[in-house]
Amino acid sequence: MSEPTLHSTIWQETPEPDNPFATQVARCHGYDVYGQMLGQARWVDMVYLLLTGQAPAPLQARVLETLAVALANPGPRDPMVHAAMCAGIGGTPAAAGLMAALAVGAGQSGGARDVYLAMHAWQGARALPADAPLSQWLETLLAVHAPAWLGPRDAGWPTAEHPAGLDPHSPVTATIVRQSLALLSEAGPCTQRLHEHIDTLCAQAGMGLTLVAVAAAVMTDLGLSPAQGEMLHLLLRLPGAAAHALEQASQGFKRFPYPPVNLLDDPLHQGTTS
């Protein structure tokens, strides 16, 4: 009976002659990682290569690098980072902090699932005829994902409450989003068009644009699938989560907010503050 074998088009390792578990040469999509890439390739080159199987063109690498900086830290107010800080403050293992960040940062409102859905919308927008009216483009991007039958990737997700990539609470697009979009508009036609029509799109939706929308447009222009974009968004937002978790761990729990709750269903006292 033959041994179980793992199949991969990504990674190839040649063993050392005297140790079948030690790697002499590791190739990623054909490139010698430690013999040639190390010292020459940037981190974004490697990430793009791993996801797509191709080395990025200079423009793609520059755009991905810019996007990575834009997404690196959602800041301590963000639920994803908040989750990581809870792990830090409690002294749980480092991985628990990042797992917490990933679980929360996976969400459909501002998280990786939002990116996934926005990229699906972009796929629809890109499939429109070149002479399709702007209204059709807007309608495609602003559609809310509500399948009649749940697909394999729909299970468990709450019903979508707003068009992907938009802020359901405000018609204002934050300056940092506009700054990111302006700088990244060179990524390709999706990002460029988003930059060109941001005000029309937001006015029609009555909602501001978020970094999710920018990331989704950029990743679509980079040639990533929605599933790849979802994964990359999770990955790129981890550095901030890690840093803030460590910061809170060093500060101690007494300086971490523990807000009062207004208990609305208390068998003892109505409206007790804890």
Place this chain on the structure above:
Amino acid sequence: MTPDSPPSAAPPSAAHPLLAHTGAQPTRVGAAFPGQRAVFRGRDLHRDLRDHHWLGLCALAVFGREVPKAQLDFFDSIWVWTSYPDLRLWNNRIAALAGTTRSTANLGLSAAEAMSEATIFGRGNEYRAMDFLIKVQQRVQAGEPLAEVLTRFLADGGRLAGYGRPISTVDERMPLTLAKARELGLDQGPHLALAWAIDDYFAQQGKPLRLNLGGLVSAFAADFGWSPREFTMFLFPAFLAGMHPCYLEALELPAGARFAMRCDDVAYEGVAPRPWPPAA
């Protein structure tokens, strides 16, 4: 906010809708009053619920109401016969791999549980299976013939959950589950009948889509009046007991021994070697 103030769902509204949600957090689900008491969904945890069975408490947490004992007993039994400490199962494998790298048990088990929300097994499968059965039932009740509903579902690219099984075509847990349901008087619901009618339809069509355990338990949950979200949350610990042994046994082996793979165990099927940097 003072203890005498009347409760309210949110502070007065302001310009930005989230401003009403800053500061004190209104909640109906409970709170801990350290050194005094704890409230759990409107009941004093240590006074009103101290003799509650843990599974019943979990059900109260999910459903916000007491769940009939027969329904709890039913799933308690199903969880016994779905607890397979087989280290090859994908979720159990996470626990085993965490053991082999000497990670912590909680990290390994938490990740294994998270992974149990899969598409082709576990929570993702049951969620969709239940959603499917409820929607089909609604359409059949509205007068659409079952065959038409199913034909159109498949023609529209619908991907079926709750039917078929990724590894085996025979599910040894089905007879146990059906026997337990009969014993508890839970086997007369309309969604269960529908699940079998769908199974019959696919059998007649010669399709390899037979009702599996995920579909079967989803039918029971629908008959209990649960929603897919309630069901998936209630089922959270379903595979847990099979995971612990996988972690522990990996710890007993040398580090890295569980699922050890040589370089040659990976069959590379990608492009041939090429130089970096790539040609412009």
